[in-house]
Amino acid sequence: MNRIRIHARTVLLLGCGVAVTVCGGSWFYTAAAQNRRSLSVQKSRPAARRTTTTGGSILATACRVKLLKQVALGFDRVGTIKQLNFREGDLVKAGQLVAQLSDDVARAALASAEKKAGNDVHKRYASKSYDVAKNEREQAELANKNTGMNVVPLIEVRRLLLAEERSRLQIEQADHDQLIAVLDRELAKADLNTYFLAAPFAGTITRRFKYAGEAVRQGDPVIELVSTATMKIEGRVPLRDVLRLKPGQVVTVKLIDSEEQPDELPAAFKAATFRGRLVFIDPGVNPVGERDVRVWAEVANQGGLLRHGLTAVMSIDPATRP
Numbered sequence: 621m622n623r624i625r626i627h628a629r630t631v632l633l634l635g636c637g638v639a640v641t642v643c644g645g646s647w648f649y650t651a652a653a654q655n656r657r658s659l660s661v662q663k664s665r666p667a668a669r670r671t672t673t674t675g676g677s678i679l680a681t682a683c684r685v686k687l688l689k690q691v692a693l694g695f696d697r698v699g700t701i702k703q704l705n706f707r708e709g710d711l712v713k714a715g716q717l718v719a720q721l722s723d724d725v726a727r728a729a730l731a732s733a734e735k736k737a738g739n740d741v742h743k744r745y746a747s748k749s750y751d752v753a754k755n756e757r758e759q760a761e762l763a764n765k766n767t768g769m770n771v772v773p774l775i776e777v778r779r780l781l782l783a784e785e786r787s788r789l790q791i792e793q794a795d796h797d798q799l800i801a802v803l804d805r806e807l808a809k810a811d812l813n814t815y816f817l818a819a820p821f822a823g824t825i826t827r828r829f830k831y832a833g834e835a836v837r838q839g840d841p842v843i844e845l846v847s848t849a850t851m852k853i854e855g856r857v858p859l860r861d862v863l864r865l866k867p868g869q870v871v872t873v874k875l876i877d878s879e880e881q882p883d884e885l886p887a888a889f890k891a892a893t894f895r896g897r898l899v900f901i902d903p904g905v906n907p908v909g910e911r912d913v914r915v916w917a918e919v920a921n922q923g924g925l926l927r928h929g930l931t932a933v934m935s936i937d938p939a940t941r942p
Contacts, residue, residue, distance in 0.1 A: 678864065678936040680915070682879070683855030685930040687848070688918060689821055692829075692841035695721060697814045704832050706843065712819040719830075719842050723815040730808040737805040743794035750787035757784050823847035851926040853896070853934050854916040859905055862913050864938040869898045871917040871936050878931040885930075894919045894926060898936060 699721035706718055757780040760772040827844035830836060853873050857865065873894040877885050896919030906912050917934065919926065926932075 676937075676939060678857055678861045678938060680855035680857050680934045680936065681876075683853050683873070683932045683934045685875075685926050685928060685932055686852040686854055686916075687846055687928045688850050688852040689823065689847035690844070691820065692827075692844050693718065693817055693819070694839050694841050695719075695814065695817055695836055696838060697721070698835070698837050699723075699815065700835050701830055701832050701842070704828075704830065704842065706825050706828070708825055708828055710825045712823065712825065712845070714819060714822045716819050717816055718819055718825075718845075719817040721815040721836075723812060726808070726812045726815055730805070730812050733801070733805040733808040736801040737798070739801070740794075740798060742797060743791060746787060746790035746794045750784065750791055753780065753784040753787045756780050817842060819845055821845070821847050822849070848921050848924060848926070850896075850918050851921045851928075852916050853919050853926075853932055854914065855932075855934050856906065856910075856912040856914055857936070859911045859913060861938075862901065865898065865901050865915065865936060866938075867898055867901065868941075869936055869938060870940040871896050871898055871919065871934050873917075873919050873926075873932050873934050875925065875930055875932050889925050889930070892923065892925050894922060896920060 701719060702722045703720040704718070706712065712718055757777065760777050760780055763771045764777070823845045824847070825843050826846045828842075829844075830840070830842045836842065853871070873896065875885060875889045875892065877883055896917045898915065898917045900914075900916050902914040904913070906914070915936075917936075
């Protein structure tokens with residue numbers, strides 16, 4: 621009977637040991653599988669924005685390509701559009717006229733101002749009046765001198781002297797009025813120029829907000845002008861590398877796929893390399909997340925491949941002197 625009890629206890633202990641072994645192996649297998657899945661998820665996730673230093677150059681990834689010159693052009697006055705012949709997609713040169721307001725009243729005002737600026741009748745009259753007044757005063761003084769007595773009363777001589785001085789001041793007043801007339805003419809010219817809208821730089825018209833015949837208020841956008849000859853590449857660098865950066869340093873830019881849509885960028889875009897200069901280093905620091913600083917560079921858009929919204933990687937060479 622004792623042997624049977626000992627065998628039963630032995631079988632029970634062996635069974636418990638097997639159960640523990642099986643459960644422990646299952647737990648370790650489950651943990652390993654979860655660890656593998658976690659590593660797989662981390663590898664499949666897109667890489668977050670980061671900036672590294674390689675070979676002496678500062679590499680900023682996940683940079684954005686932005687427009688450097690983009691303006692909405694409008695008139696500096698109210699009026700009615702007389703001429704607007706450009707459409708979206710048209711190319712314009714710097715200084716080229718793109719729109720014009722009705723300017724009949726302004727042209728008439730300029731013509732009147734030019735006539736007044738060229739009128740010197742008042743000055744010529746004042747000069748002749750001065751000559752006559754001066755001659756009368758000299759003749760009166762000469763008569764008194766030759767006769768040795770006051771043939772012409774002193775009060776009359778003073779009156780003649782006052783008339784001479786008045787004529788001299790009239791010449792100065794005529795010169796002043798002439799100068800004001802010239803300034804009024806320049807003012808009329810400047811006012812007429814506000815009826816014309818010229819392109820501040822060469823570029824492409826991307827939007828048209830108004831049409832000929834429409835009334836506009838001061839500052840209303842008429843067209844949008846964009847230049848893609850030079851683009852802006854904006855990214856962030858770690859705070860530890862900021863002291864090595866200076867405006868004017870050489871940058872090299874390459875386009876890459878975005879994190880949201882990988883493998884969508886054509887090969888011609890990926891193969892292109894662009895060079896430019898670092899322009900701006902933000903004096904502030906990102907208060908959230910990684911302590912980094914915003915920077916941007918101007919890059920020549922060779923081949924027109926740099927387009928607003930694309931993602932790029934920018935390498936900054938601190939060894940180059942501005």
